[in-house]
Amino acid sequence: MEQETIQITLPSSKSLSNRWLMLDYMSRMGIKIKNISSSNDTQQLGRLLHQLKGGRRHNFDCKDAGTVARFMMALLSITPGVHTLTGSEQLCRRPMRQLIDALREAGCSIKCTGEEGFLPVKIEGVIPAAQRVRIDCSVSSQYASALLLAAATMPQGGMVELTGAPASEPYIGMTLKVMEQAKVQCVLKGNPPTYHVEHSIPQCDVVSIEKDWSSASYFFEAVSLLPGVSVRMPGLQRDSLQGDQVLRDIYAMLGLTVNQGDQSVEVRREGDMAKSFEYDFTNALDLMPAVAVTCAALGMEAHITGIGNLRFKESNRIESIAQGLAKLGRDVAVDDNSMTIPAGKPFSRESLEGVGVIDSHDDHRIAMAFGVLKVLNPSVEVSNPDCVGKSFPDFWKMLDRLAN
Secondary structure (H helix, E strand, O other), X not given: OOOOEEXXXXXXXXXXXXXXXXXXXXXXXXXXXXXXXXXXXHHHHHHHHHHHHOOOOOEEEOOOOHHHXXXXXXXXXXXXXXXXXEOOOOHHHOOOHHHHHHHHHOOOEEEEOOOXXXXXXXXXXXXXOOOEEEEXXXXXXXXXXXXXXXXXXXXXXEEEEEEOOOOOOHHHHHHHHHHHHXXXXXXXXXXXXXXXXXXXXXXXXXXXXXXXXXXXXXXXXXXXXXXXXXXXXXXXXXXXXXHHHHHHHHHHHHOOEEEEOOOEEEEEOOOOOOOEEXXXXXXXXXXXXXXXXXXXXXXXXXXXXXXXXXXXXXXXXXXXXXXXXXXXXXXXXXXXXXXXXXXXXXXXXXXXXXXXXXXXXOOHHHHHHHHHHHHOOXXXXXXXXXXXXXXXXXXXXXXXXXXX
């Protein structure tokens, strides 16, 4: 008898949603955004942009959303008025120095009211004297995306020069493709690479947001642990704007059968999984938590590189994953940019019995990566399970479709 296929409803991409919200703010006629993300991050960005457009209050609280903080910092820096930008205690520990320094160098007025290089900040919005902004994106590609989006609003446009190798470079590519769709002109010239952004009014009547490849990683993980189970995820496009579509290739390397249609993906575990795995996650950092827990749960030896910038996320994800796996009996070796997971006995219902609560460190991706282990033993718990609302509010509801 053929195995029933379980359908999972993924959230819309918050990365695409956030970029389109910025372009909608910049447009004169407005852009109708269909299937916008329901994530906490996207909803907060929408509230802050609405607040800014209405001219109400100049205190902007980004909660715990790093993307929102970086996008708003660049925008507020060229918006007349005196503004304060802050966030949760967690967000105020995340580095912002490169973006602050770049905006100051261009003539923007930003004062850190706490520790230098971190939120909260006081911003006196002005049109900067310099058209060219130099930015080091080695910690976060969001710095470049924030500046590219803001540059289009400047009267003479702007130039964004990248110094050093950017982290998660596909997200810059996503920003450029979205700007192109909105008819915002941007041309790459010269060496070092410099993006020339023309002053533009975004133009796009309607846009529909794709489903989120990053969120799909936890269901690829779940299927890896459930031989014979087939999962279909509608809305994952073959020709996606998201760099995290590389998820297909990663899990095919791990041993899953991955069938990509034009508008959906179906995955199942049909045969033996790989015995070892190596991968450089420099351009796919958000996928690493699910993949690391997958490898450990399957007893697979793995060497994972290109992960140094995971230290600067909602938690230090390298430490968070290492601590979680240690609690489950798998001690991993880590250095500045890599993690090595030793081969071991695969996780089972019995081995996960009585493990207690795994610390999510209030990090949505850590909570989901370890929460998937509920498909092996429903007693597995993570601390602060509601933190998944940052990107995937219905995660636990969808996971229940696979739980034993």
